[in-house]
Amino acid sequence: MPRIAYVNGRYIRHAQAAVHIEDRGYQFADGVYEVCEVARGYIVDMTRHLDRLNRSLSELQIAWPMTRSALQLVMREVVRRNRVINGLVYLQVTRGVAPRDHAFPAPGVKPALVVTAKRSDPAAAAKKAETGLAVITVPENRWDRVDIKTVGLLPNVLARQQARSVGAQEAWFVDPDGTVKEGASTNVWIVTRDSRLVTRPADHGILRGITRATVIDVAAKLGLEVEERAFSVAEAKQAREAFITAATMVVMPVVTIDGTPVANGHPGSVALSLRHAFFDIAEKIKA
Ligand code: PDD
Numbered sequence: 435m436p437r438i439a440y441v442n443g444r445y446i447r448h449a450q451a452a453v454h455i456e457d458r459g460y461q462f463a464d465g466v467y468e469v470c471e472v473a474r475g476y477i478v479d480m481t482r483h484l485d486r487l488n489r490s491l492s493e494l495q496i497a498w499p500m501t502r503s504a505l506q507l508v509m510r511e512v513v514r515r516n517r518v519i520n521g522l523v524y525l526q527v528t529r530g531v532a533p534r535d536h537a538f539p540a541p542g543v544k545p546a547l548v549v550t551a552k553r554s555d556p557a558a559a560a561k562k563a564e565t566g567l568a569v570i571t572v573p574e575n576r577w578d579r580v581d582i583k584t585v586g587l588l589p590n591v592l593a594r595q596q597a598r599s600v601g602a603q604e605a606w607f608v609d610p611d612g613t614v615k616e617g618a619s620t621n622v623w624i625v626t627r628d629s630r631l632v633t634r635p636a637d638h639g640i641l642r643g644i645t646r647a648t649v650i651d652v653a654a655k656l657g658l659e660v661e662e663r664a665f666s667v668a669e670a671k672q673a674r675e676a677f678i679t680a681a682t683m684v685v686m687p688v689v690t691i692d693g694t695p696v697a698n699g700h701p702g703s704v705a706l707s708l709r710h711a712f713f714d715i716a717e718k719i720k721a
Pocket of ligand 1: 617641642643645679
């Protein structure tokens with residue numbers, strides 16, 4: 435069965451799907467995106483993802499490419515046509531196609547929309563969670579609007595590659611004051627010695643992760659206290675647990691930071707219980 439993508443009004447074979455060479459996403463990274471988890475045939479936290487899309491679009495003054503309800507239908511259709519039961523649905527909206535010019539194009543230019551879906555193996559992810567991930571730290575070198583989910587991800591790409599080149603799986607951006615911002619594509623958490631969850635406030639300087647928001651709900655349901663404050667790399671290395679969150683991996687334990695084991699170097703029970711409870715508490719919309 436061929437993979438199907440939605441591109442500007444048409445469902446087409448993924449292998450043949452293409453956008454124009456003067457798409458502003460291609461030329462200027464002038465666009466935004468969302469990634470939603472698909473689990474057991476449901477799109478997870480779609481409302482929160484579309485709320486964040488709305489915010490990203492309005493911060494960049496890009497119009498919705500279609501109504502919100504039409505976009506929900508397209509996302510569900512792409513998931514269904516690709517028979518994704520577990521995996522991801524990706525959507526990208528750019529300012530559209532126009533002759534290259536840094537300033538915005540004429541008002542008539544329509545935003546471009548691409549939606550794709552792909553399968554993933556929940557058993558492989560569960561196995562990864564049993565082992566945990568290694569992370570490295572890198573200096574923060576991104577612009578100060580990382581709260582907008584733009585496709586301009588070059589620092590994130592380079593950071594992730596740096597992690598991979600030393601056998602780690604994620605890189606954490608660290609401010610000059612030594613506090614941890616977030617991962618290349620994840621939000622960062624620690625569990626203190628007195629079992630409090632700590633994550634950086636999501637006002638400025640990090641992406642307002644949807645998984646992060648839902649994990650705060652999950653923690654409340656499990657009776658765990660969450661403190662939204664900055665923490666340093668040194669504090670993370672001495673924490674009882676560390677973990678990262680994203681739609682692509684839900685809750686994933688971190689077992690080493692720059693080669694230093696976190697606690698005994700094994701995934702912690704808090705991270706695993708949050709991971710376990712996540713699906714039941716998150717919003718689910720049948721694809
Ligand atoms: N990335 N921080 C950054 C920089 C991210 O790119 C992401 C998600 C997150 C976590 O956000 P959420 O919980 O909404 O997925 C935090 C997506 C998954 C990606 O680029 O693939």
